[in-house]
Amino acid sequence: MRNIPTNSLPAPAKPSLPTKAELPLDLTGPHVTPGASAAHRLYQALCEMIVSGLVKPGEPLPPSRTLAKQTGFRRNAVVIAYERLITDGFAEATVGSGTFVAARIPARTAEPNKPKVIVETPGQGAFALGCTHIDERALQRFRAFVGRRMRAFGPEHLHYGDPRGSRELRAAIADHLLSARGLRCDPDQIMLTSGTLHALRIVLSAILKPNDQVWCEDPGYPVARKTIAHCGYRAVPVPVDEHGMQVAKGRSAGPNARAAYVTPSHQFPLGVQMSMPRRLELLDWAKQAGAFVLEDDYDSEFRYDGAPLMSLAGIDRLQRVIYLGTFAKTLFPGLRIGYCALPERLIEDVTAARAALDRFPGTLMEGAVADMLNSGAFAANLKRVRKLYRDARDALAETLETASDGALLVPVPSQGLHLVARFDPSVDLAVAARAKQAAGAEGWLLADTYSRAPPLPGFVLGFSGHAVPQLVASAERLARKSRAALRTRNRSARRP
């Protein structure tokens, strides 16, 4: 009798399904990771083909040798891809029969009609707020500092760090605060954040309970108000007069408040400087109420006439005031580095709150920003852009006054990067809205910065980071449209 080796026994009858010679494989679509191994890309393409129904459950996949020929991949890559398909449940193997699409595969749910997601990004046209200019020389120095720091990249970047950020940059900021803002503090009291709102959020979470009241200026910075509401606190609008936030009104509107958010050096948006009696009244309230004042000192480096008053935190010696600062205006917003200076008694709680939120700030840019401060490049940039901003402010204010022929009142701010242009208070708000829309102007309606106080008709217009000719052309247009909107209103008011 002839011995027939078992490995040459005739194979059991194959299922009647046809063997596919060519698969409709797409090896370049978005489902494939470019640069991944051949086996991985093949696996991704096979998955996509199976899940999208191009081959049906139970259908055979071609022998590995055939697929290798079709795709130009090595056979080993095909075998690995098939093995992974089997492990993940997309395919099944029958000994001697080959590999088949699994009888049940994860069904791809039909894509519902997705609602269009609209994410607004801030505009950058003339009058857009928050734009800045960085001098070319400063930018070159910054690039050089970043390059040098990256080349010297060391182990300090490879670990989790201090929730307050690098001591080197905190020390440089402490020096800047002392010389520029009369605020004496230890680097230990400074925490780096990714901007003012981030600092606001961290600090409030350390000092407040959900639903606590926070006094906010009315009119005020609507973005900060939104942050406060987002975090689950109650923003209590407190009216502002020519001396700043009216503390007595705060006491009655929010008697249980534990915090106040203010812009004392240059009230946003009206531009008034909080008077010394009002500052002392606010600090007295904080002491009596056991509350804290958050001082947003967002644009004090841009003072055009005379010396600024010392910061509120400087007057208070960081007892009840938390100072918030940012490089978004002194350098550029995309840097996303801001900071707060804390009363000593809050360091532990605020540090813990920060660690619980996002551990610690990214370390890669800190050194280069410290170099900017320590080398004098930061101060030199400020000196140069301050001159640019002053020219832009003057050109904008003058054009609005002249071209509006008295329809707009434009007080020239002695500090900052925006101005307010107002109609007479008797003019209804719709006139300002109509003029802004007709002019296609960026910036804000003054009314949008109010909460409860009766809003004034007018505009909040940014002048930093925009070329003067563009500002002038846009100002002429806005002034023309303002006059036209006023005329329309007057005509309809005269109609019987």
Ligand SMILES: Cc1ncc(COP(=O)(O)O)c(C=O)c1O
């Ligand atoms: C009143 C006020 N505070 C703070 C900031 C800066 O915020 P951030 O540092 O989060 O960019 C701005 C920016 O325009 C501002 O207008």
